[in-house]
Amino acid sequence: MQLLSASESYLLGRRFRRLLRWAGLAVGLGLIGLGLWSITQDYHSSRRLAHDNSQQLTDNLRQLSEMTLEQTALSLSSLGSELVPASGAHTEPDARALQTLLEGAIRFDSVSQLLFVRRGEQLVAADRHQSLSPEALQRLRQLPPPEVAGPLQLLSPIRLNDQQGELLPMLMRLSGPESGQEWLLGALIPLAALHPPAPPQDSDAQAPLSRLEQAVYLLDGQVLMHTGEPTPGTGRLAPESELLARLASEQPGGEFKTSSGYETELWGTFRRSGRYPLLVASLQAEAQMLAPWRQRSATKGVMLALALLALGLGTRTLQHMLQVLATSESVYRRLFEDVADGVLVLDPTGRVLALNPAALRLTGRNQGEEVVGHALSEFFPHPIDPATGQLSALPRQRMQRALAGEQLRFEYSFDAPLTQQRVDCEMRLSSFTLDGAPQLLCLVRDLSEERRFNRQQDYLANHDPLTGLPNRHSLLRQLDERIERQPGHRFELVFVNLARFKEINEAFGHRAADMVLEITARRLERQLLTHGWSLARAGGTDFVAVPPPPGGPAPGLSTKDVCELMVQASREPITLGDTAVELHLKLGSAEYPADAPDAGQLLRCADVAAARARTVVGSQVRYSRSFEHAPGHDLKMRSELSAALRGGQLQLAWQPKLWLESRELEGVEALLRWHHPRLGWIPPSEFIPLAESTELIYPLTRWVISAALDQMARWQTLGQPLKVAVNISANNLQDPDFTDHIKGLLAQKNVPAQWLELEVTESALAVNPDLVLRRLQELRAAGMPLALDDFGTGFSSLSYVSQFPFTSIKIDRSFVSALLRSPRDRHVAESTIALGRKLGLRTVAEGVEDDSTAAALMALDCDVGQGYLFAKPLMGQAFEHWRHTHQSKLLAARRQAAGQHR
Structure with a gap:
């Protein structure tokens, strides 16, 4: 199969279209030439036919005229022969004999109207119509005789009365040889006898002269008769008379062309009589002569125009089809190639x-x-058949x-x-x-790149990007699988927390703190792997040591021995600059199934035990149920938090979230603040966990949502609506009345659901995921947007992002703050943003503290930023002032940019 390249196909199509245009032009010109040739040939043929017809008609008219005159001449000659002998006998016929002689002659003369004999004053006439009046007889007596005896002479037409037409006198002078008497014989010939009658208007009979032709009779250069006039006229010179008289003097017959007063052009032929001074001409208006030719030419012209139109339309249609085919070919070629x-x-x-x-x-x-x-x-090798070791026939x-x-x-x-x-x-x-x-x-x-991407995403979903250890989600899945495979088989987890790590972070910065975390994780993992234990990162500064499954390849150590190994590994100093840093571990353990029936509860119990490590003597704290109801500081704080909820000590602060590209306000996050009357401001990190560990989290969350909706309603009344994000915990999602309560508050406050965004922490997704999924689907169906908070801290996975109905992802501040310093953190942020783009989710970066970080996030196509670069959490009028100032600055910047564009 021969496939043309794009350039070859283009050139071939272009040449063919050009050839089609030239072929159409050549055919069109050929049609025009053929039409013009046909019209020209038809013109000449029409002219020749008209000339032949006119010439034949003229000859017929001349012969008819000569025959008419000849018959009268014969009558006069016969009459003369009878008179001459009579006169020669010296016997003069009387009037009665002459009358008889004339009446006898006129009966045999079918042309003449009147025959007469005149001698002196004597006049004898035989009138066919008996219409002689005295005036007519007088006119006959006045006719001049021929100068020479014998020859016939034609005179100008006369009219005897008004009722009859004009008559052509023919005279013969006779002289007796002996008596010397002179006789004048005469005949009056009607002019109409010289010309055949035209056929009636409704008759199809053929005649020598059609209605479209005229005849002119000249006698000695004078008009004898002109059939083109309403009545035959005599003696008047027609416009063509002079021309005919001149032509007749030069040649006996021929063709002529002249102009007329009432016709633009006259054309015809003439013929001179050989015996009489008579000239006969047939005329025809050239427009009438050429009318059939013009009609045929118009018909040919219309047919030619239609043919050219059809040719043009056909050529254009073919060109259009070729263009469509070329376009289609180009489209399919692009589809094939691109x-x-x-x-x-x-x-x-x-x-x-x-x-x-x-x-x-x-x-x-x-x-x-x-x-x-x-x-x-x-290029695509056949696989090897494992059964035969040969190339597969598949x-x-x-x-x-x-x-x-x-x-x-x-x-x-x-x-x-x-x-x-x-x-x-x-x-x-x-x-x-x-x-x-x-x-x-x-x-x-x-699929190679896709598979690599999936493997990479799967790795990122199940491993901590900083340390490379399994993350919390992977840990819980492994523990669940272990419990499902061997239900009831006891094992003990160790929860590891790096104490005083915040001091390292503040003293040396995030980059140094990340390096400490990475080094510590490698040391702990190296010690544990030697004895079959594994290590996972639970998030932040928390790690989890997991014992080997029963029957593993390496002998397992006791929990106590493992804890001592990890403490020894942590005591090895880590040098930061010129400072040696020694970490302190808080270790807590919990046992399955004695302390918890599932992986999530087991991890929480170990976490609670690790939290007690700061108050219990020893390097390891074993979980005890008494920790959940221990009296003392926590109990007192919970009691005071409950009183603060009732006494109005809680307030909301608003931290703005801005679109990174336009710097417009996208919304705010509602942050809970507690001002203790005695202790002052208490950090949320201290009272929020206390509330989550008791039933107090339910009224606390409902108060936050209600207070946020009240403020949103006020902003909406002022015409300044603003979207507010509120954090909810795992316990709220376990509450079956939570969705209905929020929907009721929205209806009561008259606030649209899309303006209230709920942020879900990573820990909330791990506790009873099926119930959490249903609750989040209910909230999303009610119209509220959902955000996954602190994404990337070692717990979130692709499965949660794709299965749960989130609308946005919040990148944890630990990755944002180290974005410019740590390639690993930048890779995590870039992957998270790319994942959000691919799934159609909005990405929000927390902890944006400088312009460089904001610019780097914009370069990665992050949508929204939140951090101290824009504003700290603000309360009351402080936020309203910031909002007004920010809007004014934004408008001023736009005006300045618009002025520069002009």
Whole structure:
């Protein structure tokens, strides 16, 4: 199969369209030339036919006129022959004899109207119509005789009365040879007798002269008769008379053309009589003569125009079709060449006929010529059949199935022949017919990068990015699997907390603190792995040591021995600059199933025990149920927190969240503050855990939400609505009435649900995930947006992000603050933002403290920032003042930017 390149296809299409245009132009010009030639030939043919017809008509009219005159001349000659002998006998006929002679002659003369004989004053006439009046007889007596005896003479027409038409006098002078008497014989010929009558208007009879033609009779240059006038006229010179008289003096007949007062152009032929001074001409208006030709030419012109229009439309349609085909070809070529998946066309034997650039990259070659014509197995090797150790026949079987009409889809992995890298791909195989021959279409999607990304994301979801240890989610999953495999088999967890780590963070910075965490984790893991134990990071400065499963390869140590090993490892100083730092561990242990029935509760118990390590003597504290109800400081604080909730000691502070690109206010986070009348401001890190460990968390969360909605309603009344984010804990999500309570508050305060955002901490997702998922789905269905807080601290996973109905992800401040210093933290932040983009979630960065960090987040396409760079948590009028000032600065910056653009 020959596939043209894009440039070859473009040039071929362009040449063909150009050839089509020239061919259309040539055919159009040929049609025009043929039409003009046909019209011209028709014109000349019409002229020749008109000339021949006119010439024949003129000859017919001349012959008719001569015959008419000849008949009268014969009558006069016969009459003269009878008179001359009579006169020669010296016997003069009387009037009665003459009358008889004339009446006898006129009966045999069918042309003349009147015959007469005049001698002196004597006049004898025979009138066919008996219409002679005295005035008519007088006019006959006044007719001049011919000067010479014998020859006939024609005079100008006369009119005897008003009722009759004009008559042409024909005279003959006779002279007796003996008597010397002179006789004047005369005949009056009606002019109408010289010209045949025209057929009636509604008659189809043929006549020598049609209604479209005229006849002119000249007698000695004077108009004898003109049939084109309403009545035949005599003696008046027609516009063509002079021309005809002149032409008649030069030649006996011919063609002429002249102008007329009432016709633009007259054309005709003339013929001179050989015996009489008579000229006959037939005339026709040239427009009338050419009317049929013009009509035929107009018809040909219309047909030619229609043909040219059809040719033009056909050519344009073909060009449009070619353009559409070229466009379609270009689109399909782009689809073939630009699609991300590899596309190969194979013959039935598996040889490559064509491929696109994506497929060429998969083969590892640089030029398509290196692949086309070669077997596909050279670039996608056949797998080895494990049963026989030979090349598998499966690819050949798949090709045969595809040629049989099946559409196959399967995954295929191979080592690239050139790079020897593992390639995972998905293949689709189908058949089609081209030029009557079956072909195979193979679509190849490279899954290698996707698989690597999934493995990377899976690693990030199950491991702490700083230390590389399994994170809290992975730890809980492993513990659940262990408990499910061996229910009731006891084992003990050790919860490890790095004490005084906050001092290191404040003294040396986040980067140094991260280095201490990483070094400590490696030391602890190295000690534990030697004895079969494993280490996981639970978040922040907390780690968990897990004993080996029963029957493991390494002998297990007791919990006490493991704790001593970890304490010894932590006492090894870590040098920061010129300072040696020694860590102190707080260790707490809890046993399954004695202390907790599941992994989540077991981890919490070990955490509680580690928290008691600061008040109990010894390096390890064993969990005891008495810790949950221990009297003393915690109990007193819980009591005072309950009183603070009732006594109005709690307040809300508002920390703004800004869009990083526009710096517009996106919303605020409501932060709870407790001002103790005796102790002053108490940090949330001290009273929030106390509230979560008791039922006090329920009224505390409801108070926070109610107070936040009150403030939101006030802002809405002022026309300044603002979205507020409120943190909720795992205990709130266990409350079956929590969703209905919030929905009732929203309706009571008349606040839209989309303005209240609920932030869920990572710990809330681990406790009874199925119930938490249902509760979050209820809240999201009510219209409230949900945010996953502190993402990336070692617990959040892809499964939570994809399964739970979150609308945004908050990147923990520990990664944001070290973004510019730690490549690892930057990688975590970048991966989190990319994950949010891929899942359609908004990303919020906590702890933005300088412009450089904000710029780096913008470069990573982070959406929203929150931190001291923008504002600290503010209460009351302080926040309102900040909001007004920020809005004013933002408007001023926009005006300045608009002025610069102008």
